[in-house]
Amino acid sequence: MIRIEESNAAYAPGFDDPIGLLEACHARISGHCVTLERLRDHLRQSGADAAARTAAERILHYFDTAGAWHHQDEEQDLQPLLEPLLRERGDEATLGRLRALMAEHGTLSAAYRPLRAALAAIVAGSYAGELPIEPYVSVMRRHFTEENELLFPRSRALFDDKALRTLGTAMARRRGVQFGGSS
Secondary structure (H helix, E strand, C coil): CCCCCCCCCCCCCCCCCHHHHHHHHHHHHHHHHHHHHHHHHHHHHHCCCHHHHHHHHHHHHHHHHHHHHHHHHHHHHHHHHHHHHHHHCCCHHHHHHHHHHHHHHHHHHHHHHHHHHHHHHHHCCCCCCCCCCCCHHHHHHHHHHHHHHHHHHHHHHHCCHHHHHHHHHHHHHHCCCCCCCCC
């Protein structure tokens, strides 16, 4: 059995706290990175057995849905709200990091492709080999840590209620959820 690492956060933010929701997503991504390491070790000992298939299926489901939405949330909604506020304040350093982190989503997607193919093969029960979790896991961990430590606190400091409602509403819409944006 492979222990699936789940976020143990007692507080589950909603769309009325979109920054908190993005942070919670990072906690879940972190958990999936731990599960990927466990899965790699499990495959070395037991191959693509039922436990491996279950873990791979859960990881695939998360990254193919919520993980993809998360990057869209940041690129299509967070960045356009945060960029002008950083420019107004002359915060070129954070603006540069924001742009670099959003561009890094492409690097993460490229690193995920071989991992995704391996996970799909595990789900099908036909995988025999080393699970290619690197560079994906290490890049992802550094990436979300920087977003958590730089972008999200900056967003919390600069966004007014209207910006938070706009972000939360867009995130809800992306997931097919009705959200009025009231606090």
